Amino acid sequence: MTGPHLRAERISVTFATRRRGKGHRALNEVTLDVGKSEIVGLVGESGSGKSTLGRVIVGLQESYTGTVSFAGEVLAHRRSIVQRRAIQMVFQDPYASLDPQMTVWQMLEELLIVHKIGGTRDARRERCRELMRLVHMPASLLDVRPAGMSGGQRQRIALARALAVDPQLIVADEATSALDVSVQAGIINLFADLRDQTGLSILFISHNLAVVRSLCDRVAVIYQGEVVEVAGTEAIFNAPQHDYTRQLLAAAPDLP
């Protein structure tokens, strides 16, 4: 295999607006790579197009121009079930992204059945226990519904759900933004460990520069639908080239 693991090339997305005309161009010819086992940060403010790019990569935004290729294969705009399996997403709000009526076990098992993983019920149960270990949760919580869990626990379950189908890339969209700093630190470490242990690639979308610095290998800065700068994390933070990156860094609060 040659080239990067994931390559989103010249992606443009235009949303129709109520008024007649050209519509709103949310992404304009954006190109972004994520290497195997690499953690890439995507930072920008609200409306910059960072979530839209994440949705294009995962396959939730089917209307775009440009190509998304993964492991050397160009992905169709409407993904096949196998293609969907390889790239999974974790969302911001752990309270909104889990079905309140299902226990963790039901949520995970449903996925395993849909994707035909795991074989017998016992094998599936064992796989779920393993997933819980992977996200540092007690297996006893498999039979609990989300209402009985804290925000951090829910986000770990959301991550376990993403991991259940053995993805190669996870797109995390503001996955720690709704959490307390103490809980956030645990989730960031979990992402880093998963990469080290399983070779997972991660596209980490966030508006929080300090979080991105603590986790990512490379950072892409997106502004008004265009990637304005991509560089290694330390290069971005020590020697930002683009004016907008400098502005973002100057605005970010920090401890003394």
Add this chain to the structure above:
Amino acid sequence: MTEGGSQAVDQADSTPLLEIDRLCVSARIKGEQFRALDAVSLTVRRGEARGLVGESGSGKSITLRAAMGLLPHSLSVTSGAIRFKGRDLLADGGKSLAAVRGTGIAMVFQEPAVALNPVMRVGRQIVDSVAWRRGWSRREAREFAVELMTQVGIRDPRRWADAYPHQLSGGMRQRVMIAAAVACQPEMIFCDEPTTALDVTVQAQILALFKKLQQELNAGFLYVTHDLSVVAEFCSTLSVMYAGRIVEQADDLKAMVAEPAHPYTRALLAAVPRIKGPAKRLRGLASSAPPLTERSQAPAQPLAQIRPGWQAALATKDEIALFSTGVEA
């Protein structure tokens, strides 16, 4: 003036602007009473910006809401006092509180989209609280609104004064709420996560605006947030809460952040990702605050003096063990 103080404090006025004195609040859950706040004491002086930080469930918002007299029905103040310029606001069944709210004290909330009235033009909304008190005409009120909007950095205020909240961006809405808060020229401003929903660039502008207002009005701020970096940017004094208690507070935020005395403060700071300095692996906390029903019901011990103007709770052996282990679970 204590040696730990970094902010020039008004010497002539020795009574603090706001004094929360051993405030206890209890929560009623299924007919039983539980301690939600346990002997919380803190002061804010004129011109001082005090950060009040803690995780969800630490009681920081309850403290703020109690001080504003906005506790939900399930919570009630059981003992302690809240004094504004030496006057106990709780003593006469909330009458004094009603008198100072909107004149002496003002509030800025996290979500301006919710706090603002969606069907009232923002210009009118800003001056609504003061216009009738001062008996102004419509035109006078509008002129004042435009002046305030200019003061909080809204460009083209004449145009935006006639807009409704939904027509404004999040940052503009927060500016409108701040304009409404400063309309009465408050001496004390309570802030509840006012920049949490905003972009970093907008957040930086709002913090700069707060600094400007702090100087112009010489107002005291009690600034509640979970974001220690934001507090470090704006505040000069700091109180840290955990499980309904203050575990550490100092009149010199920088000194406290540099050498936290309580293991919980230390753990909390170790979890904060940094922009500058060496990139380190963060430390997650072993446990967040336990739910109310599982907390110790023993009364809190008084804080010990670390230095003048700097106090911390004595940590029990269990707490030291709990907060000192960096845990990944």
